[in-house]
Amino acid sequence: MRPRFPSIVPLPALCVLVAAGLLAAGCASTEIGPNERRPAAAGTPSGTKAAAPATTASGKGGYYLDDGPGADPPxxxxxxxxxxxxxxxxxxxxxxxxxxxxxxxxxxxxxTPYKARGVATWYGRRYHGKPTSTGERYDxxxxxxxxTILPLPSYAxxxxxxSGKSVVVRINDRGxxxxxxxxxxxxxxAHRLGLINDGSGMVEVETLLPGASALTVADPEPAPPPVRVQSDPALTPLPPTNGIFLQLGAFSEPGNAEDFARKMRTELSDLPHPVTVVSVSGLYRVQSGPFPDRNTARGEAERVASRLGSRPFVTVR
Structure with a gap:
């Protein structure tokens, strides 16, 4: 199952624009609690036929809870x-x-172009017919x-x-x-890629723009494991300074805050004040300022909201 996207209170979802329930912690975005959908357990054997999960010689069990193939697969x-x-x-x-x-x-x-490698899992009958994050029924x-982050809907x-096998999928859900x-x-x-039996497998995901097909994207070349690079020194969380600021988002992980700050610098390049990351009360807050007064900050918040669809809030520190 998927996170549901609530109405703005006062901001849309993310503890990148963190929960109304976290306001007491100094953060004013909405946190979305996910529904309880879990993918098929990694390393859990399963079959492509509608059969009861079997226990293998390795001792691995069947599907996660009541998930797995449908009762009457095509x-x-x-x-x-x-x-x-x-x-x-x-x-x-x-x-x-x-x-x-x-x-x-x-x-x-x-x-936008996107390419990443990582673990793919799958989900089956437990969620068949239930709403996805776009409101469509999962088939x-x-x-x-x-x-988790590609636009909905989009294609990849x-x-x-x-195995080198490829499929083109329409992304219409979160997770x-x-x-x-x-x-x-x-x-x-997952069946086409041969991932059903193991429950998971390493894949490469690459976005496709409208009009593209699998044939227009080059097959991946072997690449070394990803290496974590040092964060941009400019994005090192700064100690808070006094003043009136706009808070664009708040994160529990510094890397997510840094990524979001870079994105805001690009999309809001005409902001009158720099976008910085500050660490306050265990959260990494993406803020812009300081502004000379609250009215000026509120006016800028309105302008940002009209462009992003998400309303930052005024904070004093």
Whole structure:
């Protein structure tokens, strides 16, 4: 299941614009508590047929809880076509920053090139027919997927690094909400990639723009494991200074705050004051200021809200 996107109170979701419930902690965005959907457990064997989960010689059990294949899977799973990228209006509510399982996420707000490698998992009958983050019904036999930050809906080519097989999926849901997982695939997509039996596998995810197809994207080349680079010194959290500021977001992880600050510097390049990250009360807050008075700060907040669809709030420190 998925996080639901509540109305603005006073900001949209994210402990990148953190919860009304956290206002007492000095943060004024809405935190979205995720619904309890969990992907198929990594390393858990499963089958492509509608059969009871078996216990293997390795001692690994079946599916996670009551998830797994449907009771009557279509006989032509291998021939289910890839999703076809096409221009669609983005689902605005799903583009707002949000928080799930203690992690903060800032979704991309436009279709841009994206490529990443990580662990793919899948989800099946337990969520079949239930609403996704766009409000559509999840179809485990369609070529769809869930991603934490890619725009909804959007399209991506997903390639298994073990088999080299690829599928094109339409991303219409949020998840998986675990640091060690990159994407949740529909049962059909996972079947095509050969991930059903193991429950998970390493993949490369690359966005496709409308009019593109899997053939227009080059197959991935072997690459070394990702290396964590040192953060931009300019984004090192600063000690708070006194004044009137606009708070654009607040995060529990400094890396997420830094990424969001870079994004705000690009999208709000004409802000009259710099965007900085400050560490206050255990949160990394993305703020702009100081402003000479509250009225000036409120006016700038209105202008930012009209551009981002998310209203920053005025804070004094």
């Amino acid at each position: 006989p032509d799973l291998d021939s289910i076509p890839d999703a076809t990228p096409r221009a669609e209006p983005l689902h605005q509510a799903s583009l707002r920053p949000y928080s799930a399982l203690g992690q903060d996420y800032a979704p991309l707000t436009r279709l 485990m036999y369609a070529m769809t997927a869930a991603h 080519k997903v390639t298994s690094l073990a 998986p909400f675990r640091k060690d997982r990159l994407i949740d695939l529909s049962y059909a997509a």
